[in-house]
Structures are given as C-alpha cells and as structure tokens.
Amino acid sequence: MVADTKTRVVVGMSGGVDSSAAAALLLEQGYAVIGITLKLWPQDCVSRAEDKCCGPQAVADARAVSHKLDIPHYLVDEAEEFQRQVIQYFAEEYKAGRTPNPCVMCNERLKFGTLISRARQLGADKVATGHFARVEATPEGRFLLRRGRDPRKDQSYFLFSLKQEQLARVIFPLGELTKQDTRAVARGCELKTADKEESMEICFVPDRDYGRFLQLAKLVEKHRGDIVDVHGRVLGQHEGIEFYTIGQRKGLGLSAPKPLYVVDLDPVRNRVIVGDESQLERDTFTIERCNWIPFDAPAGPIGVTAKIRYNHPGTAATVTPGAKGSAQVRLHTPQRAITPGQACVLYQEDLVVGGGWIAR
16 A cells, blocks of 8 residues: 555656666655556557567566565556557658657657546656656746756657646656666666666667558558659659658669759658758748747747757757747758658757647
8 A cells, every 4th residue: 555644656667777767766755656557559569579668578577666666556558549649640640741759749648648647546646757857846836847967868859748737747756867877776776677778769660660560550551652853853653652751861762863862742742752962951940739838838039949850959049939839940050851740849958948840
C-alpha cells in the first residue's frame, strides 16, 4: 500500500535507465511512487524492437526495477489508442507529403494524457517521466518549460505541445542532471537498467526503415508517380511520395551532372520534386496549431531561437503571430531542408516560448 501521508506520484516506466532513475530519485525525495508502463503494441505487431520503449523486454525491465525499488507497478494497455493517435497520424502525414514527429504526439496524447488520467484514478497529484527538461512555476501561477541542464540530452523539443494543465502536474526529476548522473543514480540503487543502452530511433521503426514499416503494417501501398524537377520536367519514376522526405539525396534512382535532392512533395499530383542543394534553403515559413507556454499568445513579433528539427542547433528568428493559431517564422539566416510536418520549437535562451507544426 502507498502511504496516504505522502504525495503520490505516478512515474511513466519505459524500462530504460532514465525512467528508472527518475523513480529512484522521487523515492529519495519522500514521494509515494507508483510505476506505470504503457503497453502500446499488440502481440502481432509487425515491427517492434523487443527491448525498446514499451516492448516486452522493456516491460519486464520496468517491472524488475519497480520490484527492486519496492513500489507498485501497473501495466496499462493503450495499444488501441497508440494505433489511433500515433501510428495512424504517422501514416496520414506521409500520405499528405509531410514528415511526422510521432514522439511529440505520443508525449502529448499518451505519456501526458493517459498517465495523468491514470494518476487521477490512483489519487496521485503528479506525473513524472525520465525526460531531460525542467518545469518552473511563476508567481502568477503559470508553468514554464525549460531546457534540461545537460545540453546534449535536452528533450524539451519533444514537449513543446504540453498545455498548462499538463505542465502543472508534471515533474521531471532528471532536469538538473547529466546522463552520467542518471546512470550513477541507477547504479547506486543497483537497478538492472543502469548500463542499458539507450535508443535514439522511433520505437516502432527500430531499423529506421519507416517505408518498410508502413508497407508491412498495410498502411501504405506502392503507387507509381513522376519525379520532376522544379520546372515540372519528368526525370524518373517513384513508387509513392510516402517513401521520400525533404532533403533526401539517396535512393532517387536518377542520373544527373550534379547531386539532386528532394525539395518538395506534391500529394495532389503524386509527384516528387527534386532540385539542387541551393533550392533546399528557405528563410520564411508558417507554423500551425501553435502552443504558447509563457503566455496565451505573443502580442506582436518576438525574437527567438528556432529549432526546425530535434537535431538542429537552432537559429535566430523573428516570429509573428497570425490567425487561427498560426505564426509566421522569419529566419535571420536561411536554413536547409525546412520540412512540412516537423515541429518548429521556439526558445529564448533556455525557456521554451512555444512552437508549432511547419506548414506546406
């Protein structure tokens, strides 16, 4: 039984070292910790790494860590919701000529949707995960999202879409730590995950071949179309725009005097559009479905550092709010391969101002 005299917190246990260390730290801090692992995959899943997030081995590791820490552990079946909220979104975005970011969607709708709901049912006040990020409350009662202290592991990019009601209930115990610190915590508690290798791939595409996954899952079928240059001249054939992303160079099957890159995708005419490297650069684009964190919306143009993908270092930009939750982003220096469907996250130093989804 969990002691009623303590603040209860539900920890999302993925079976990795980070969530294991988060649970251990919260115990040290006097919380009554409850571990929950989300089972996201049906037994007949066509593509799943056994030891990655939420695979069978990950579930076993999460259960073993919970046993070692002497905390309750629950396995919650969310396979149907994962299919609807994440996998279907993943496929539909590719069909629309956009490149999805399933990790952001999974965080928003499942990890900080389902977990918060389950926490309420268990009488828990807070939800925690092993993300490297920080949440800070202002005197006015607003909740801010900041980068993790370790710049190499910061995961605030994937959390930009969290709303105030979610941030109000979140704890990130690793926000002030480095990865080495995290492993040290796990070793100190003799947790089996202390030296577990971390995964950098999408959990349901462990071999990085997302096109193969889409076909095996029968979410996409091959359909031939034209590969054209920016002037509309046909240069070759493709088997589906879903198998291409902006900036791609390999696998085009074209012969040309200089390298060609995918510069756009046309879902209406089923075309892959290619050009030279200079045609990948842009300095202005629109983001949609914006989420603002320090305020409801900017009163006017603001200066930010914009990250156009997770591994992008960020670049100076001016963001101007628009109609219906959109905003215009003007980069001070043009950037390569700005990709529709990806998240553009906006910072002021370590503060996450907000972000949105890059529009076509």
